[in-house]
Amino acid sequence: MRLRSMDISEDILYIGAQDEDLDLFESQYPVPNGMTYNSYVILDEKVAVTDTADARKLDEWMENLEEALSGRTPDYLIIHHMEPDHSAGILMMAEKYPELKIVGNAKTFPMITAFLGEDLAGRGIVVKEGEELSLGRHTLTFVMAPMIHWPEVMFSYEKTEQVLFSADAFGSFGTIEKQEEDWYCEGRRYYFNIVGKYGAQVQAALKKLSALPVRAIAPLHGPVHFEPAPVIERYGVWSRYEPEDRGVTICCAGVHGNTLEAARMLGEMLTAEGIKVKLFDLTRDDMSEAMEDCFRYDRLVLAATTYDGDLFPVMHDLIYHLKMKNYQNRTVGIIENGSWAPQSGKKMREGLEGLKNITVLEPVVTLKSAVSAQSQAQLEALAAALAQA
Ligand code: FEO
Numbered sequence: 001m002r003l004r005s006m007d008i009s010e011d012i013l014y015i016g017a018q019d020e021d022l023d024l025f026e027s028q029y030p031v032p033n034g035m036t037y038n039s040y041v042i043l044d045e046k047v048a049v050t051d052t053a054d055a056r057k058l059d060e061w062m063e064n065l066e067e068a069l070s071g072r073t074p075d076y077l078i079i080h081h082m083e084p085d086h087s088a089g090i091l092m093m094a095e096k097y098p099e100l101k102i103v104g105n106a107k108t109f110p111m112i113t114a115f116l117g118e119d120l121a122g123r124g125i126v127v128k129e130g131e132e133l134s135l136g137r138h139t140l141t142f143v144m145a146p147m148i149h150w151p152e153v154m155f156s157y158e159k160t161e162q163v164l165f166s167a168d169a170f171g172s173f174g175t176i177e178k179q180e181e182d183w184y185c186e187g188r189r190y191y192f193n194i195v196g197k198y199g200a201q202v203q204a205a206l207k208k209l210s211a212l213p214v215r216a217i218a219p220l221h222g223p224v225h226f227e228p229a230p231v232i233e234r235y236g237v238w239s240r241y242e243p244e245d246r247g248v249t250i251c252c253a254g255v256h257g258n259t260l261e262a263a264r265m266l267g268e269m270l271t272a273e274g275i276k277v278k279l280f281d282l283t284r285d286d287m288s289e290a291m292e293d294c295f296r297y298d299r300l301v302l303a304a305t306t307y308d309g310d311l312f313p314v315m316h317d318l319i320y321h322l323k324m325k326n327y328q329n330r331t332v333g334i335i336e337n338g339s340w341a342p343q344s345g346k347k348m349r350e351g352l353e354g355l356k357n358i359t360v361l362e363p364v365v366t367l368k369s370a371v372s373a374q375s376q377a378q379l380e381a382l383a384a385a386l387a388q389a
Contacts, residue, residue, distance in 0.1 A: 002064040003176055006038075008216055008224060009161055011138065013041045015049070015064035017057035018175040025173065026085075029193060029288045033174035033186070037061065037085055038220050040165070041068040042158070045136030048076040048103075050156070050165050051220060052089025061089060073097055076125070076133065078140065079104040080167040081153050082111040086220055091116050094123065101125050103133060105144060107152035127154075143208055145169065147201040149194060155205070162215035168195065169205065170231055171221035179223055184234065187222065189292040191238050196295065196325035202239035206232065241328045243298035247276030248386055251290050252303040252335075253283060253315035258370040259337045262379060263303040265371065266335065269383035282314040291321055299331045299386055302348045306338030311347045319351035328356035331389040333382050337367040361385045 006014035016038035025031045037053035039061060047069065053061035065074075077093050077100055080086070090112060093100060102112070102124045109121045127133070127142045143155040148169050156165045171194075172179070172187040180186050195202065209232065217225040217232075225231045237244055248270050252263040260281055267277045278297065280290040294300055304315035311319075332352060336345030345364045352358050362385065365378040 002067050006176055006224065008040065008163055008218060011043045012158070012161060012163060013043065013068040015039045015041055015061060015068050017053045017060040017064070018177065019054065019057055020175055020178075022056065026194070029173065029189075030286055031173045033178035033180070035173060036175055036221050038218065038222075039065075039086075040218065041065065041074070042135060042138055043068075043072070044138045046075040046134075047072050048078055048133070048135055048140065049074045049093070050078045051080055051086045052077075052093065054085040055088035058089050058092065062092065074100055076101050076103050076135075078156060078165070079108050079112075080156065080165055081150060081220060082108060082115060083150060083168075084115060087112070087115060090120070091118060094118075094120060103127060105142070105152060105154050107146075111152055143205070145201070145205045147198045148205055149198055157212055157214075162213050164209065164212070164214045164217045164228075166217050166219045168220050169202070170217050170225060170235065171219035172223075174222060176223060183223065183231070187231070187234075188238070188244075188296060189288055190221070191235070192292050192295045192325060193288045196238070196291075199239040199241055199326060202235060206236055206239065238295070241295075241326060243330065244296050245276065245298070247278065247297035248299040248301060249290070249293040249297045250277065250279045250301040250303060251294065251315075251318055252279065252281055253312040253318070254281075254303070254305045254337065255307070255312060258367060259303050259305050259335065262335050262337070262365065262367055262371050262375065263301070265376070266301060266303075266365075266379050266383055269380060270386060273383070273387050275387060282318055287317065287321060290318060291325065294318075294322060294327065294330075295325070299333070299389055301333040301335065301382075301386070303335035304337070304344040304348060306336065306342050306344040309341065309343055311344050311351075315344070315348065316351070319348065323351075323355065326356075328358065330357075331359045331361060331386070333361045333365075333386055335365040335367070335379075335382070337369070339369045342366055342368065359389070361389060
């Protein structure tokens with residue numbers, strides 16, 4: 001059913017689909033509130049459609065398209081991003097509407113061939129930075145946004161209504177009906193896990209956007225932002241890799257509960273000092289939620305057991321994710337555990353090498369199996385160092 005509440009205006013109609021029972025978005029991110037695949041019809045002398053949907057929801061999307069068109073025929077399909085969650089309907093549209101022109105950039109059309117097995121370049125309009133496409137009263141200006149988060153990504157800006165179609169930028173998890181009240185909660189998890197590696201590219205795009213008056217941002221996932229300024233401002237903080245809030249994220253990878261006990265004790269010491277603490281048991285909690293808070297707060301504690309002379313695997317996984325997403329500009333504390341030959345502190349320190357502007361605090365807390373009087377004193381010293389950092 002077409003969600004009229006998501007229409008941007010009388011001429012820009014929402015035809016996106018709601019995916020309520022998707023288990024993992026991009027095969028790795030839990031989406032308990034589902035997902036949207038956003039798409040719009042712009043009705044004017046010419047009719048443009050922006051993007052399509054995931055194969056899981058093409059029937060719903062096509063039904064919405066036909067309802068919004070009310071018998072009209074689309075002239076253009078604008079491809080902002082070729083990832084399959086948005087591009088599964090391209091061939092269906094091309095077949096159904098033989099006069100339809102596909103609008104993309106030079107990198108779009110090879111991807112259409114690679115993903116969909118058909119060369120649509122002969123039906124294509126290849127646009128470059130700043131080029132315009134007039135629909136009548138509405139005009140789309142194309143803004144290249146490479147590597148946010150794929151190379152072919154572009155935004156388009158409709159100047160009459162001042163609407164920015166922003167591809168995956170400014171998107172979030174959750175269907176429209178099940179959006180968190182606080183957009184930043186899932187918007188942040190989406191950003192750091194999906195876009196986070198590309199801070200420099202986001203900065204470049206924000207610079208271009210600063211010249212445009214934007215009334216609304218329409219991303220490919222999640223709600224339209226009718227108050228874009230705070231969201232743009234937050235993207236600035238995130239893409240500069242600045243901490244957003246003061247607080248300590250504690251990420252723990254332990255086997256039998258003793259490392260987790262030390263992590264909890266540290267958390268309680270910090271909480272008693274009035275410091276915001278978020279604790280993740282990496283063996284059970286979602287990695288993408290942990291990543292979100294690693295980036296949100298200014299301080300991080302890594303707590304891990306030694307395993308086979310190295311790190312318990314989920315801590316390797318976290319450090320890998322942090323590296324992949326360019327984690328930087330933070331203060332880090334370390335808790336290691338090892339019953340006969342503690343190695344995890346050394347391995348975590350090595351894992352952080354090469355990350356920009358990371359300060360590792362002293363002391364490193366060493367557990368030899370379980371918390372002892374000596375390691376409790378180290379935890380207290382680490383808590384004091386974190387409080388002062
Ligand atoms: Fe929503 Fe990068 O696809």
